[in-house]
Amino acid sequence: MKERERIRQQLTVSPRVAASIVTAVRAQVPAYAALDDGRLHEVRAIAAWALERMLQLWATDGALTPADLRRFRGIAAARAADGRPVQAVLRAYRVAATVLTDEVAACTPAPDAPDAFALVRMALTTLDTLAEEMATAYTATSEDLAADRDRALRLLLDDLIAGRHASVGALTARAARLGSQLPDPYCLLVAEPVEADGPAVTQEAALGLLAALGGDGHDATSL
Structure with a gap:
């Protein structure tokens, strides 16, 4: 456990690893490539928090708490409201987990085999749990917004005015779910x-x- 804690401290002492996660997510998940500064700030904050939590779970052989799950469900609900596809959101977490394992493996000295196996087991278990929780919350929020079309349209209009959208494709799909069609290019x-x-x-x-x-x-x- 001492070696795991040493690595945890080594990887969280600076924002470098969290920044590497954000860079990898933007490079590998198209829905994150065109995010505006406001949403990038949110992504950075979530990346830093998720990095700290996953390393802490590994260092202590812990598991996600009810508070963790509530936060992940809240993140999923927010992504449903802004139209970012749930598949892209879950892929972002898989990319983040890959960066995390690579960073741990690159530490000097590297973790021994039991610690490395524990890291992989933690990552797989955590990803499986958050995928189920986030997919459920995303679907529930999407259904609520579909039932309240006026509210969903107001949220869409707010994002159009502010220039907040993950991609043109995501924006088009979001409008289509509400029975609207935006021309390409569009003028508001x-x-x-x-x-x-x-x-x-x-x-x-x-x-x-x-x-x-x-x-x-x-x-x-x-x-």
Whole structure:
């Protein structure tokens, strides 16, 4: 156990390993390659936390706690809300586990065979557990959003305005699940009343504005 703790401290003393995980995820998982700075900050924070937790589980022969599982379920729910595919999310964790095992193997001195086997066993068990928990939470959130289309459309609109989306493909698939279609390329027209307490802008008015700006309105999607 002492050697495992030595390696844990060695790998968590600086942000280098967490940064390597993020770099590998962005290189190997297309849905993460085009994330904006805000979402990259979140990915870095999750990578640092997951790295610390997995090394701690290995160093202590521990297992994921209920608090860990709640956090993973919360992460999955957030990914369902922003439209990042669950397959991409789970692949990101597999990539992270691969980087972690490579980093442990490269430590000097390297872990002995029993510690190495314990690391692989921990990684496989943890990935299996979080995959089940996250897939369940992702599906439940997706179903909730599908049942509340207005809320899901508001979330989509917020992300469009802020420029937050994993990829064009993910954005298109997210819109399609809500019964909407975004042209490629798309242009977002935001219309609101001049007065704060004025009447809401109708779809007809929005299409009229689009036509006045030079479009024919045929490819317009009302959100």
